[in-house]
Amino acid sequence: MNTAELRAALEEAGLSQYQAEAYNTLLQLGAASATEIADACAVPTARIYDVLRDLESKGYIETYEQDSLHARARNPDEVLDDLRERATLLTDAAEEIEERWEEPAVDTHKVSIVKRFDTVFDRAAALISEAQNEVQLAVTPSQFEELRPALRRAYDNGAIIKLSLHTDEESRTIPNGASFDGIVTEVRHRTLPTPFVALVDRTDTCFAPHAHSLNQYGVLVNDYTLTYVFHWYFLTCLWEVWDTVYSSRSASLPLDYADIRHCVREIEPLLSDGGRVRVAVEGFDTETGKSISFVGDVTDVQYSGGTSSNGAPALSQLAGQVSLSVISGGRVYRVGGWGAVLEDVEATRITVREVTGVS
Template sequence: MDTAELRTALRNAGLSQYQSEAYVALLQLGAASATELADACAVPTARIYDVLRDLESKGYIETYEQDNLHARACDPKSVMEALKSRAAQLDEAAGEIESRWEEPAVDRHMLSIVKRFETVFNRTKELIRDAKSEVQLSATPEQFEALRPSLMEAYENGALIKVSLHPEHEEEITDVDEAQFRGAASEVRHRTLPTPFVAIIDRTGACFAPHADSVNQYGVLVDDYTLTYVFHWYFQTALWEVWDVVYSAQTTEPPIAYTDIRHFVQDVEPLLQDGKRVITHVDGVETDNREPVEVVGELTDIHYTAVSAPKDTLSFSELAGQVCLTVESEGETLTIGGWGALLEEIEANRITIESIS
């Protein structure tokens, strides 16, 4: 760095033009009288005394009397520390500017479009860690492994976790170790085709990014109940329903928990047709005021708009219309709907089969 560049750097650090001129000259002279210093730099003699007092107050120099006013540069250690601190602050500010340019404040928007996959992935980690009810995740094995600590937290909190595992490119996933899923997933299915990254958490948050080989790279962050429902249907129909199960922690004996009313109906309708008595525990909200509610009672009827022979196993798509449960609880007959319920009295967040007899 030459002398001119040093003076410019000092001005950027907060010194005035005259202050930087005088300080650089004094560094070269070591010590000098005020008039000698004025002659050695571009500071007018009439201004040199004010400039020296200002530099002394900033800790750059010290003045002393020797027939007339003299000055010498202070030990530069404190000056260097101040400059390094300022440089670090500016570097941090530059990073923050870049971050804010690339990553909008997602907590203020129902829908945010971002540029980096890392933004989507980090947001997914945050949402999963706080999940209490359900996580639906479409990820590669490497992405699952990176998210596993967050998934384990959600699993420990009682969330049901569905994972659709897909390859990064076109190669098959051949090494599936069930041990890696224990405590981090309720059920895992294997989709054989490369797929976008998708995460749906507790019905209000969704994170999406196209496959890494897609032409356009971006991310979508959703913080909205209705928009998240769209991603839920994409996950269920394209990434979940038709693919093979490779791991399941779900028990076949009560209590058996469901977060999706349609999967519940697929399993329970044959039981009702066989005359079984099914006791259910429903956690949800009242549809008219969104207040939390719990119901325990006997499932007495299932209504859905699909047409199917009595012994058929209904597909998820056949149950795409209205699905309604009727539960008798403490002398009341209550109607239970699923995600987005409007016509029923209760929207179920979780349905648990407590007993079958």
């Protein structure tokens, strides 16, 4: 590094042009009077005294009186430490900028990673209390008891509540059926360790690994698309294959569905037998995003997994696009479920009001 480059580096480290010039000169002279320093560099004599005092206050030099003001460079250890810290900081900043450019962080308003399970649990309780449409919940019996007040409020709000209750080998005891009355819609029992999962109204997810996991953390999601991913995890791993131990659903009409796939599985056999199924649909217009509701007859069901030839279709047949055709007021609406794009309506609630023509 030549003299000009050193001066430039000192200026980058926070010295003024005159300070860098004077310090660089003093390094060459060793010790000198203020006048000699001014004569040897480009700092005006009228400014040299102020420049030297500033350098002294920054720890670069020390001044002393010897007939006139003299100065000498201090032991550079402190200066070198400062410069190296600045270099490390700049290097770290460069690496961080590169990392953020290549892998942008997810918006913290959408996804948060937290350390404490209590944070996840408290957030879930608050969200469940305000649920209006659907709650999907995987918890232990003790966690269920703690969430009972929040679940009761959600149930009273009209939300459909699906509870996956998990126990381990040490304790397989679950609450009796009466303890679920007025709290949940349906309960299934899973006999394996399970993460804590709460999905609320298609938008919010609260997740934490099960207690025996090596990694303890929590994830809070406020995002429609990411919550849909957790929905399929809940459906396939925590719900579909496990036995129902409680249901508040009766065999009599009306029957409410928050999940179009559940609805299709139950009404397709009726349609295949020539029945007339009348439904009320609540949801959103997929083109405008505005709320929409109507009552009409189901004329057809469509799903990409192939038509069932023996009773209700399996979940695997309904893993792709699923929709209903509903005629109302002379118009045929194509009704989809969560994430509907190609259909006219994304249904948040389908209520079967009437079934006729089935023996």
